[in-house]
Amino acid sequence: MDEPGNIRIKVPDSKENRQKCICRLCKSYPHDCSGEILFCGVNESKCDINAKTCLCNKCPVYKEYGLKGLYYCDKVSVGESNILMRKRSKEEDPGFYQEVVNIKDESKTGKSTVGSMGSLKKFPFTLDDIYFIPAQVNKIPLNLEEPVQTSVAIGPHSKKPLQVSSPIMISGMSFGAVSKNVRMVISSTASKLGIGFNSGEGGIINEEKDVGLNYRIVQYSTGRFGVDEKILESAAAVEIRFGQGAYPGKGSYLPAEKITDEIARTRNLEPGEASYSPAHHTDMTDHDTMKGKVEWLREITGGVPIGAKIGCGDIKSDVNLLADIGVDFIALDGFGGGTGATDLYVRDNVGIPVFAALPQAYKTLQELGVKDKISIIAGGGLRTSADFAKCLALGADAVYIGTAALIAINCQQYRICYSDLCPTGIATQDPKLMEQLDVEEGSQKLTNFIELTNEEVANLTRIVGKNNVNQFSTDDLISVNKDFAQITGVRWLNGEYIH
């Protein structure tokens, strides 16, 4: 039976123990790494182990320290529960090895494996399989100095459309999932640039209350944390969150031990109370109750755009219903969208990517004759200006970025957001770790990233021969993948549409 945890704390790396170690007599000893010894007290071998036998249990060191496992030359501590297990060999698929570790973790703890950020699972095709068609002689590309309109109106037929300077907006990342410093970076940057940003489901911290009011999309989630009528009245738009890309159809839970006093205050929770977001809105379970809520929100906000955020799946039916209940915008959050924490079996297996959902949503709204009235915002794993522009061409009016914004600010993709140990000050409430993120510096980096990618989107617009990002269409794209061409409705490499 393997030892739990880091066994190497138990055995001192002493001259005496090194002399007693009998590893060099063993058939499995990795002679390519011949300087190594005392694997139970120092480290696993740097070489792959060809396991033939293990002499450890015949060794005096083993007996002296009451060791239990074998093959210490091959053992590392892995997984959330710090299991001592064989290390991954150089040729072994990392995904397979991780699956083994997850099963070991789950069988030890009885709990689902949790992960952060978006799924890394690859689809057979991605946005990288489509390319822009350059204007040459039939259409003429624009020069760099020729102006391109990047401003967008979200909910153009609402009484007070949300006017933003760029189609790039910051998605909902709640205080609690991210640090206070991140919230301040996002709201101050959005305010400065005139871009849309979402409050996330965790309420609004005091320091953010009066920042970027003309651009703040207040999220109305199933948990309704910290969202009272006063906050709604201050919104530039309201987004009813029915679901999100990382775990559509599933609620979320932030345990009491992760709720600081400030998070509790901001979310209107009692101190020590856990934060629970149900899988659905208990007061919106059918067409009429949803329609009633949209009308109520429209009334108390004085006519700002009221939208809905959904995870992507049954797009045609969901979009039909949302159009019918009178929303002003639909935010599609695709497979691969980020999260602070969710179960891997959900994150990696539920929903479809936004590039597959977008054309369906666009077509559905067009067939209903309401595309001019209802804006589409695309999100879920979008990272580059080319991703953003491709989504605009596939039918989006704007895009949401989350993870890309966090990376621009300071995130290094440790992907341990759920642990509160984020070393970059992004996804932590630990004051010491939060010091790693300077608000002013983070804001400057996010500003640079948004300004740069906005300009790159404008340049791609010039390249396809247009002067307004709102004019991007599927005709500007071509797919190198036939299936993808059929799904998205863009032309295939031979220049023809695949039906």
Ligand code: SF4
């Ligand atoms: S740790 Fe065990 S298997 Fe590895 S070389 Fe030493 S005795 Fe052999």
Ligand code: SF4
């Ligand atoms: S238990 Fe194994 S690794 Fe440890 S000293 Fe003995 S032979 Fe070497």
